[in-house]
Amino acid sequence: MSDNQVTIDDDEDVVPMSTMKENNIDFINKMKRKVQKEEKNRQKRICSQEIEDKTTYELTRNQRLWSMKVNDEFIDSIIMTADGGHQENVHLCSLLMMNENTLNALRFIKDRNDMIKEYEIDSSVSADVLRQVVHFAYHDYASLNETNCVETAEFAAKYQIVSLVHYCLRYFQDNCTIRNVLNGFKISIQIDSSYRPFFQSFIEDNFQKILASNFKTTLLTINDSSVLDIIASQRLDSRNEEEIWQIIHDWIDYDRHSRVKYIEHAITNVLRFGRLKDEFLKMNVLGSNLFKQQLEPCLQTRLINWIDELNQQTVVIRGSFELTNGFKLKYCKHSIYYQPRETKELLLVGGGWVEGSTTSSLELYDYQTNLWLKCPLNLKDKISYFGLEMINDIVYVFGGSNGTDVFQKLHAFNLNDPQRQWTSKCSMIERRCYVSSANLNGLLYAIGGFNRQTRVRSCERYNPDLDSWQYVAELNYGRSDASAVVHDGKIFIAGGINDSGIESSAEIYYPQLNQWRLIRSMSSPRTSFSIISFQNKIWALGGNDGVKRTGSVECYDSESNVWNEAENMLIKRSTFSAMVLKDELYVVGGYNGQSPICNVEKYVPNTGWVKVKPLRHDRSGLNLLCIPNKYDFLKI
The missing domain is CATH 1.25.40 (Serine Threonine Protein Phosphatase 5, Tetratricopeptide repeat)
Structure with missing residues (x-):
């Protein structure tokens, strides 16, 4: 017996250790009955107020067992990993309380002494997973992470430890990575779990990402x-x-x-x-x-x-x-x-110059049919060169021009509102057309632009909750008809025109610091162009270099602080708009140096630029959003 002497009540059902050694199964059953009887006795003593300090005995059975495990009291089993690198001293009954099938994962090695037996666990179980299984047996809790969650779930499913399987599936559900969901779906099939519909729905909605990921093989193994x-x-x-x-x-x-x-x-x-x-x-x-x-x-x-x-x-x-x-x-x-499959997202194109005047009309693009469709919604005003962003199902339009006036106002449209009406919000501090816009952390940014007198450096930010604008740090250079994009939690802006000419410079806004910092300039000056975050890089597309419209493309790698040339677009254009849809980069409309155009093209990774169905109308000075295909009056 260990140094920690323990007194056992005479009426407890304890069998001699020699008998336990003769029959391992009998030993396990006796230990289970012993723990159950102890629990009943303690509950009786608590109810009859025979114990003065109830706190100690109001602990759960598992908590008491864990305390004994920590102090090596009544330890009857040592479970080792197959490589012998890790072992857990346990009360075997605690593991068997999860499911008696757990015994099938253990291979008896030897009697360590008259009290303790030694086992080796399934060879697929690592030291970390063994720790999680034991901890769960005592606490109904495990410290799962991206390293051990799949292995733990697979072990639990193999030996039908249903409570641990469901615990792992909850972890997969709460941490919805492609890897976790695919493995969760695979395991939920094995045990016919109620989590299965959730995982199946996630796979359907993210099928494209799965095929493009490193976990496609996991799907094939199911x-x-x-x-x-x-x-x-x-x-x-x-x-x-x-x-x-x-x-x-x-x-x-x-x-x-x-x-x-x-x-x-x-x-x-x-x-x-x-x-x-x-x-x-x-x-x-x-x-x-x-x-x-x-x-x-x-x-x-x-x-x-x-x-x-x-x-x-x-x-x-x-x-x-x-x-x-x-x-x-x-x-x-x-x-x-x-019939085509369901369209998940739509491109919403609006405003700009059409047939010699500004327009309020909108068009929708359906990638499943490669069609541009008339949209039942119009913008509040006929407008071009404006800011267009979306936050929490609300579309915001701000700044811009109708060809005569430069706007200061902001309008909002809630796509879930059955009234289907534009509402006026707090106007910007300054009027701006040719404005660059961004949406970062639920706030709108109006950056640079032309205020009817000069190309400005000022920037302002709109808080939808407060319905108010406030100035933020000024740009290092004034920029009108530049382009901005959010990338890696920061705002990038490049190009544009000011009193010194067309800019090739680029800068980044750090919201925590409220500061713009210059980065390496583009290889060529650009205005009336687009930049977009795509494939973990910043793409600068087309525009006007001061001499001509261009179809050139360059990509900025923020890690190396270098711009590299990329494949030219099919059509040279300026005053167009660009957006990523379904992991492909779309370029829409614009001006070719003679007139507005309706041409659309997209960059397909590993393929290059390909033509897409043209717009319903020639458009320049337009803007573009990608929206979910879930709104009743817009749904395709």
């Missing part, structure tokens, strides 16, 4: 047809059906032997083949090795005939029908096979 249910969803975040076929192909091919049975289901219930170009369907789907080599010839023929029959029954609308002609694909509103 050996359950529920993966196909996700891919079949109307809500799936996907750009095109070619991408869908590729992930179907990759998922089946990852474990071809056991998943080849799903090919027919994938083609008839998951893939929307009507959204594929005929050549892709023929070569990449029906001509793939999965289809030609893994399916019986009779099944191949039956599927091909089924697709042909559907095509013949479907109304094919091309060219003139504006809701479907963006990609010139087959369409039928009565058949899911010919």
Whole structure:
């Protein structure tokens, strides 16, 4: 016996240690009954007020056991990691209280002495995970983090420790990274958990990000047809059906032997083949090795005939029908096979110069159909060269010009408000057109611009909660028709024009310091251009260099403080707008040196610049937002 002598009541059901050694299972059961009996006895003594200091005995059973564990009292087991690098002294009954299956994770090694047995835990368990499992057994709590959470959850699922599995799944839900959600979904399938719908919904909404991440393989390892249910969803975040076929192909091919049975289901219930170009369907789907080599010839023929029959029954609308002609694909509103997936976000383009005058009209872009649609909402005023930002479902328009006046006012539109009316807010301190704008930490910034007399250095900030503007630090240089963007918690601004000419300089605003600091200048001067945060860099696009409109592009790397040349745009333009949508960089409208233009292009990573459906109208001096496709009166 240890130095800490403990007196055991004579009526406690304690068996001789020699008997315990003869039968390990009997030993475990005896210890469980002993702890349970002790708990009942203590509760009786508390209720009968036999104990003067109740605080000590009102501790939970696990707290008392933990205290004994810390003091090595009644320790009956030592659990070691497979490499022998870590061990935990425990009361085995505490682990078994979670689930008796925990015993299956332990391999008996030897009797350390008459009191203590030694075990080795599952070889997949690290020292950190063993600590978490033991701590959870005593406290119903574990110190999970991004390093140990997945391994802990996998161990708990393997041995059906349901309480610990749910604890881990709650951690995954509260810390929604792609890695956590994919592993949470995988584990929730194993135990049929109520958390499964949450993880499935997250995967559907973030499917594009998953495919572009380093965790795509985790999705492929999920050996359950529920993966196909996700891919079949109307809500799936996907750009095109070619991408869908590729992930179907990759998922089946990852474990071809056991998943080849799903090919027919994938083609008839998951893939929307009507959204594929005929050549892709023929070569990449029906001509793939999965289809030609893994399916019986009779099944191949039956599927091909089924697709042909559907095509013949479907109304094919091309060219003139504006809701479907963006990609010139087959369409039928009565058949899911010919309908696009749900659009998650929209580009909202508004204002600017159209047909010789300023406009208040707006257009919406749907990336699923490659179409620009008329928007049922108009701006409050006919306006150009204005600030446009969105905070918490509220669109803010400030500054700008109608060609005659320079505006000082601010208008707001709540996209959730059923009244659908613009409301006037506190006007800016100064009037500004050609103003650069930014939205940082829920505050609007109006930066530089032209006040009808001079190109200004002043900047002001609007607080929506207080409905008030206040000055912030001035720019190092006056800038009108510059461009600003938020990146890494700071505001970047570059270019523009002032009394000295067109600027190539750039500077950063540090909100905590209320200070602008110059950084390395762009390689060429630019005004009437756009800068955008894309792929962890600042992209400067097009504009006017003082001699001509340009299509040149350069990227700023904040770590190296260097601007590097990038691929030129397809069209030289100024006074346009740019925005990132679905991890692609869109450039919209502008002026080509002779007239406003309706041309749109986008930069696709690993592909380059490609043409996009043109705007409904030629526009220059416009502005652009990316908004969720969730508002009833705008929803596509």
